[in-house]
Amino acid sequence: MVDIDELDDKFSIEGEVGFAELEEDLVFITVSNKYADADICLYGAHITSFRPHNSMDLLWMSPDSCFEVGKAIRGGIPVCFPWFGPHKTDEEKPQHGFARLMYWDVLSTATNPAGETIIKLELNSSEETKAYWAHDFRAEMTIVVGKTLVETLKITNTSAVSFDYTCALHTYYSLSAIESITIEGLKGLTYYNQLTRENGVQEEEKLEITDGLTRHYLNTETPVIIDDSAFRRRIKVDKKGSKVTTVWNPGAEPCAKIGDLSDDGYETFVCVEATNAFDYPIHLAPGESFETSAIIGLEEKIF
Numbered sequence: 001m002v003d004i005d006e007l008d009d010k011f012s013i014e015g016e017v018g019f020a021e022l023e024e025d026l027v028f029i030t031v032s033n034k035y036a037d038a039d040i041c042l043y044g045a046h047i048t049s050f051r052p053h054n055s056m057d058l059l060w061m062s063p064d065s066c067f068e069v070g071k072a073i074r075g076g077i078p079v080c081f082p083w084f085g086p087h088k089t090d091e092e093k094p095q096h097g098f099a100r101l102m103y104w105d106v107l108s109t110a111t112n113p114a115g116e117t118i119i120k121l122e123l124n125s126s127e128e129t130k131a132y133w134a135h136d137f138r139a140e141m142t143i144v145v146g147k148t149l150v151e152t153l154k155i156t157n158t159s160a161v162s163f164d165y166t167c168a169l170h171t172y173y174s175l176s177a178i179e180s181i182t183i184e185g186l187k188g189l190t191y192y193n194q195l196t197r198e199n200g201v202q203e204e205e206k207l208e209i210t211d212g213l214t215r216h217y218l219n220t221e222t223p224v225i226i227d228d229s230a231f232r233r234r235i236k237v238d239k240k241g242s243k244v245t246t247v248w249n250p251g252a253e254p255c256a257k258i259g260d261l262s263d264d265g266y267e268t269f270v271c272v273e274a275t276n277a278f279d280y281p282i283h284l285a286p287g288e289s290f291e292t293s294a295i296i297g298l299e300e301k302i303f
């Protein structure tokens with residue numbers, strides 16, 4: 001059980017970091033500093049809100065999201081680990097792994113000299129994780145809340161044998177309207193189109209989303225920009241330690257079939273994900289670690 005008073009005693013920072021039961025029974029860390037406000041749910045190490053002080057929330061949350069143990073939160077930044085998508089051999093196992101379905105422990109909270117807040121969470125292998133995946137591992141999540149939000153998933157192989165994993169930081173971005181945005185930075189890249197199961201190459205300078213779309217852009221480590229003219233903002237989506245950029249919007253029909261999304265939910269979000277999957281799993285020998293980061297913020301305006 002998570003004891004809020006104990007967490008408060010150990011990890012709160014006055015006026016900056018607190019703990020609260022938001023959304024039914026789930027425990028959240030609330031962060032507020034000179035740059036931004038953020039909410040992080042300990043269940044899933046799931047960031048549900050990032051609000052730089054000069055902007056509305058960059059992250060989108062479904063008003064119909066579940067907030068209960070055993071179900072994934074819809075919106076924010078789900079953490080997909082140790083597999084991305086459906087399990088390869090056992091369809092009973094949860095889509096996108098189990099990391100988003102477990103409570104993570106708080107390791108530390110701190111303020112750095114620049115006034116940014118640093119939260120560290122961890123999830124270690126246990127009997128519970130081994131029911132899904134046999135390996136010993138340590139997952140450490142570092143979240144830096146500043147002008148940008150930096151989320152880093154570090155996986156260490158703590159077992160005596162090598163393993164492979166796949167993962168994603170599956171960010172939902174809040175939009176004025178899906179038809180009003182374009183995504184820059186994907187031109188010339190090869191993608192796997194999950195809906196047609198074929199590869200394609202993006203010819204267009206800017207991606208416009210006019211229908212349901214699930215594309216995994218392969219072998220790319222460069223940032224993209226979500227240009228939202230109606231909201232008058234450009235969100236810069238950067239990453240490190242990720243070879244695949246996934247862009248997902250369900251479109252109208254599939255959206256209507258997803259229980260924790262309203263029928264028109266697809267209209268106001270797009271997912272742009274820092275992924276390692278398909279031909280790019282991460283291989284870790286015993287003792288090795290690997291880090292995957294999402295770096296999210298507003299592009300500086302040039303006047």
Ligand SMILES: O=P(O)(O)OC[C@H]1O[C@H](O)[C@H](O)[C@@H](O)[C@@H]1O
Nearest residue numbers: 072085095096194214246248271
């Ligand atoms: O509904 P979820 O399990 O959270 O997955 C949401 C989506 O995640 C990824 O973007 C996958 O490529 C999609 O196929 C999937 O529908």
